[in-house]
Amino acid sequence: MKRRTLQGFAFAVEATTLAVTLVMMSAALALASGRIGAHYRTDRAAEARKASALVNVFLERASKRFAVLAVDPAAREAAAYFEDFSDLYEVGPGLLVRRILRSAPGSAVFTGFDLGSSVAGGLLIEADEGELVTSGIVRGVEDERPSVYFARRTGEAWLLGRLEVDAITVELARIADYAGSVILIVAPDGRVLTSTRAGIGIDILPERLGGATEADGERWLVGEAESPLLRDRIVVFTPRAELERLLAAFPVLGSSMAALFLFGAVIRSTRMRSRFLRPLERLSALVEVWDPDRQDPAALAAVETDFREVHALATAFVEKSARIRDALAELRRMDEEVRALNAGLEARVSERTAELEKANQRLGAANLELSRAVEELTATRDRLVYSEKMAALGRLAAGTAHELNTPLGALRSSAEFLAGTLPAHLAALPALMSSLSPDDLALLEELLRRGFAETPDPGFSGRRSALKKMRAAFEAAGSPDPSVLADGLQELGVHDPGEPLVGKVATRPRAGVLVETACALVGAVRSGRVVVQAAERAAWTVNALRTYSRQEERGKSLRVDLPSDLETVLTLLNNRLKRGIEVERDYGTDVRVYGRPDELDQVWINLVNNAIDAMDGAGRLTVRTFREGSSAIVTIEDTGKGIPEEVRSRIFEPFFTTKTEGLGLGLGLDICRRIIQSHGGTLDFESRPGRTVFTARLPAYSGEGAAGAATQGRVDDPGELPGA
Amino acid sequence: MTDAGRGRRRSSPRKLTGAILALALVGSLAACARPALRIALLTKLESGSLVGASEANAATLFLEERAKAGKRVDIEVKPYDDGWVPEKALAAYERARSDGFEFFVTSHTSTCAIGLEPAMRRDGVLTMVTGSATTALSGKDDLILRNIPDLAYEQARIAEYVSKLPGTEVLVLRDLDNGAYTEPAFWSFSTSVDGKNLRLRDIRMSALDLEATRKVMLERPFDILYVLVGGYQASAGAFAQLALSINPAARIVFTPWLKTPALAASAGPALERSTLPSHYPAKGQDPRVDAYIARFEARFGYVPTFISLNVYAGLEILAAAWDSGARTPAEFKRWILERGVVPTSFGFSVFDRFGDSNTPLVMIEDPRREFE
Known part of the structure; x- marks a missing residue:
């Protein structure tokens, strides 16, 4: 990975901070100047309205005072004090000035002056009795100054007053927001009638200036308002330079702030470099050439810095360097020890390896012997199982032979009778x-x-x-x-x-x-x-025996009807049962399992034989089959002496038997249990004197799915049974 | 260096050449678009006053009509307010100079013209004087030209007229506020008038004292009142009324410079007994003048002063020189003086070898029609 330098990163941070600050500052200043500019432009119209209001105030006040003069002859005697008017005349017939009540210095009008050719004369002609008429702004006949004439007829004469617009203009100039502003009074046809400043180069104004214009080499912001009394427009020209002067402060301010920020950034960068980066570079250079074997780490502490962090870094490096040096020495010593130990260890490993090989050979021999012993044991067990099977088969054969002998005897005696x-x-x-x-x-x-x-x-x-x-x-x-x-x-x-x-x-x-x-x-x-x-x-017995033998079904899983199976077993054992044992059958319906019938028959024979043995030839044997949920249950109950308490826990152990020597190998119940378990079931018992019940619980047949339960193992191969 | 690098190197001179050509083209276009003849108009710009506004608007009208005539729009006229006051005129001139102007048209009074003359002579600018009749500018081989007659010629013509009027007593009211004009004018008048007794009374129009004037008029009877005033037309009209009220048979003679509507307003019925010298024929006498006034009134809404015609004619003369290839002030002067007679919209302007003009004056004896 390409790594940046700390100095470059610091510079980038400074540059980014500076750029972001400048951009934000510029945006703020631009926004502020924009809003100020908009406000400034909006203010021009307000200023024009203010000027219009002032003009109206002047004219209304003059109108009221002129009315006083018109109706009150006594007031005319004090006309000199009516300073609103520069000139006041009583005009007689022929429009000749009859009496001068007040006159402006330098006025060309004298007593007897014929006003007939002047605008004032025309106004007098218009004036009716008792009605005040005003002229609007015109050039005064007295001195050509912009003037507003007031005229009112009083009997055969007129009262004529002149208001010099300059008086209003002075006031207008006074209320202007900016010294450079020019306030114009403009006639409806666009002619400039008067102005607070001469010579802005516009004599005819367009109907609307639209907020800004250029004149006299300057750019102006324009505000306009109507003057209803004069029927003229009041137009305020404000030099855009005023706004620009105001706004000029923003670039200066912005530049100053930018310069300040830049200066601050340079100072920060310089100090960062001298106080922080340089010591780090110095430390880095020292570390680069530092030889832990020959140099004292304390030399690294000579890096001078004002920053605790850099000092701590140098100090930590010194400490760590010392530790590293010690650790290196320790590592070298340990390495030598390890080398020595390694050499001894290799010899011991060789020795142990040889010993292990010998032991392995011995173990191999022992294992071979053990395998042989296991094989012998397996063979012995097989022989024992076989013997048990042969014993059981012998007993069964004996019983079966006897069972066949009886009908044969009957046949013989009957035949002898018939023949004799x-x-x-x-x-x-x-x-x-x-x-x-x-x-x-x-x-x-x-x-x-x-x-x-x-x-x-x-x-x-x-x-x-x-x-x-x-x-x-x-x-x-x-x-x-x-x-x-x-x-x-x-x-x-x-x-x-x-x-x-x-x-x-x-x-x-x-x-x-x-x-x-x-x-x-x-x-x-x-x-x-x-x-x-x-x-x-005889045929029945033979049939039972044939059913029992089932040579063609051996090892196969089939659907087994448990009552039929049990009945076959009872038939085979009838010879033992008929000598005093009452057999009670209680077969439920549909008690079937899926399993290996030859193995199950072996279980039932074992259990019935054990019951017969327990009852010593007299008692009641109760055989039941019934369904309990998904299980098929077989119980074989006897009324024998019961299983002693002390052996109950061992009766399923291989080779455990309570019978007299020669009557059993003790493998019967062990095999029975394995067979039932191999069919997915359980074999339990309960016993007390006079009642012992063995209960086999097998998965009931419920279609093809039950097949697997009986294919897990075979009784003649107990070594493969689960749990073996 | 890679091929790409060499390619870039090869393309750089082409780009540079292209940029230079583009800059040159832009510069040429800018030079073509920029007005080549820049004229400063020194006049009185007072809102509501026809004086000054008439001259400024004459320049506007000239430029508009020149454009309409299909001529090149390569003349700029910029008005500067000199207030007809010498100090203000000098400041306006300096301002125009700092703006780079070296061609001037002036409509101010003689006092202002005399005050500006040293600066103009120093700067070598060409000036077309349209409103100053002072002889202080006459007979000088300089760059100050004038398309109106000087006061000597003017006063001689007025003196000739007065000399022919009945009566012998002539009361002369002289305005000392415009002494640069009125003093040499009186001298010219007095030396030219024949068979009259002249009584001179100096006044200051800026501080008009009608009562004192009335006393002057009442001191001795007079047959002719000569109002030797260059401005203050309203007051001049009042003099006429005042004189008529004292001596209804008197004849009042004005100077050409009083020919404004303000004079008519203040003179009232005295106009019937007045004579108004004019540089141009009376209304209805010259269709060219009438047409100009009609165009002007249609364009700006009021009747201009006669100086407006002088300004218009002065601009026509300068434009003709410009269109003929004159570029420097000296070339302008040479072009104008070589011809001596330059056609204008109102006839001809005639220049002597010093650039002075001697156009005959017209004596309008019932000037009321002039202002109807």
């Missing part, structure tokens, strides 16, 4: 049928209908009591084999000894064969039903 009993009866059936009487056939048919009909079971004691009574009845009836008949009827669903069918059987001789045949046929039908039911049961 039915062929003999079927072989004997045609012969029997052909040997039976219609009544026997009717009884057989009735027995078969009765066996095929659904009959309420009176229970063990009811059946036993009914059996005894029917046996007694047949014995009483003399039936050949009362026990067979009673058992057979009871097999066919007859439990009331009082039924008519019992009586019919008791009375028919071939009732035994008929009952036995009916029982065989009904048994065959019932075995068929058992086969169907067992097959359905």
